[in-house]
Amino acid sequence: MIVKTKTGYQVRSESGRNLSADDLTEDEAHARLAQVEAFKARDAKKSKKSDLKTWAKSR
Numbered sequence: 207m208i209v210k211t212k213t214g215y216q217v218r219s220e221s222g223r224n225l226s227a228d229d230l231t232e233d234e235a236h237a238r239l240a241q242v243e244a245f246k247a248r249d250a251k252k253s254k255k256s257d258l259k260t261w262a263k264s265r
Contacts (some may be wrong), residue, residue, distance in 0.1 A: 215230045
């Protein structure tokens with residue numbers, strides 16, 4: 207989520223963890239949020255592939 211701070215905008219996780227600096231412009235914050243979401247999707251895809259490899263080796 208994007209939160210307005212005294213010095214600009216900041217990207218935070220749902221749990222409140224800071225995922226960016228607190229002095230971003232609104233456009234920079236949206237770009238950073240898109241970047242974070244892309245990393246999450248990439249890691250989830252990588253995790254599924256490793257699960258399949260582990261499953262295949264056990265058979």
